[in-house]
Amino acid sequence: MPIYSIIFYLFAAITILSAFFVVTTRNIIHSAYYLLFTFFGVTGIYVLLGADFIAIVQLVVYIGGILILLLFGVMLTNKITHVQIKTGTIKIVPAALAVALFAGILVTALLNTKWKTINSELPLSTTHSLGLLLLQQYAVAFELLGILLLIALIGAASMARK
Amino acid sequence: MVLMGIELVLNSANINFIAFAKFGNFGYQGQIMALFVIILAAAEAAIALAIVLNIYKNFSTVNVDEIDTLKD
Numbered sequence: 001m002p003i004y005s006i007i008f009y010l011f012a013a014i015t016i017l018s019a020f021f022v023v024t025t026r027n028i029i030h031s032a033y034y035l036l037f038t039f040f041g042v043t044g045i046y047v048l049l050g051a052d053f054i055a056i057v058q059l060v061v062y063i064g065g066i067l068i069l070l071l072f073g074v075m076l077t078n079k080i081t082h083v084q085i086k087t088g089t090i091k092i093v094p095a096a097l098a099v100a101l102f103a104g105i106l107v108t109a110l111l112n113t114k115w116k117t118i119n120s121e122l123p124l125s126t127t128h129s130l131g132l133l134l135l136q137q138y139a140v141a142f143e144l145l146g147i148l149l150l151i152a153l154i155g156a157a158s159m160a161r162k
Numbered sequence: 163m164v165l166m167g168i169e170l171v172l173n174s175a176n177i178n179f180i181a182f183a184k185f186g187n188f189g190y191q192g193q194i195m196a197l198f199v200i201i202l203a204a205a206e207a208a209i210a211l212a213i214v215l216n217i218y219k220n221f222s223t224v225n226v227d228e229i230d231t232l233k234d
Contacts, residue, residue, distance in 0.1 A: 019170050028163060035166050042173050049184045051193050054200075058176075061200055062169075066207045070165060073211040077218040116187065129190050130197070138194055145201050152205035159212040 008048050015041030028078065032071050039063050053127045164226065165210050172203045 018037035025031050039062050046055035134142050176196045183192025214224060221229050 022166055022170065031163065031166060035169065038170065038173070042177060045177055046180055049180050051180045051183065051196070054180060054193050054196050057197060057200060061204055062173075066169065066204055069207055069211055070169075073165075073214050077214065077224045115185070126190065126193060130193060133190055133194055134197075141198065145198065149201065149205055152208055156208040156212040159209070160215050 004048070008045070011041050011044035011048065014038075015045065028074055029071075032067070032074055035070070036063060036067055039067065051126060053125075053130055163224075165207060165214070168210075169203065169207070172199055175199065 015038055018034045018041060021034040022031050022038060025034065039058065043055045043058050046052075046058060176199050179192045179196040179199070181192075182188060183190060183196070186192070217229065218224055223229070
């Protein structure tokens with residue numbers, strides 16, 4: 001289907017370009033805003049893959065929670081009087097070699113495995129099935145994650161006060 | 163800056179999980195795993211930001227290259 005491919009390539013291009021600019025721009029506040037566009041692109045990819053509940057969770061938790069927290073951290077620790085210079089101690093040639101090696105291994109592994117794919121059916125709403133799975137098979141992990149979030153909350157609050 | 167890189171890595175692994183949940187033979191387990199990864203990333207971002215605020219209070223910079231008092 002050509003429309004599906006066009007929309008997928010559009011979201012993939014948004015994600016990859018924004019992620020590239022997150023790590024290469026000099027201003028850290030611009031970097032946080034490019035991260036926002038990356039998260040939007042990732043949400044679009046999730047919707048195209050049929051994961052509607054996870055896409056909305058990504059919007060609410062990642063953009064509405066983690067990104068706002070990151071922006072708080074950036075604004076509170078930014079010196080307004082002078083421009084932040086990015087780190088200049090990058091050795092380009094060994095980094096490029098390592099990245100090219102890793103990417104080559106990944107692409108070779110991708111193209112040479114025989115993927116078993118199933119026939120894609122019509123996308124259903126996944127919320128009901130995910131809720132059933134969470135409370136029947138993965139109930140222990142669910143409760144443990146609740147306890148972990150409580151511990152993280154208490155730890156972060158007690159670390160960040162005077 | 164380092165935190166944003168960590169979020170990028172976690173998001174890319176998440177896309178992989180959900181792609182396998184759609185095209186593989188695993189049911190909805192990939193999406194459950196992606197949900198758990200999102201929750202863990204949120205907890206870890208909160209604690210990492212508390213650490214960053216403490217670093218800023220002690221060193222008055224967040225550039226990790228300038229924090230080298232343990233180096234000889």
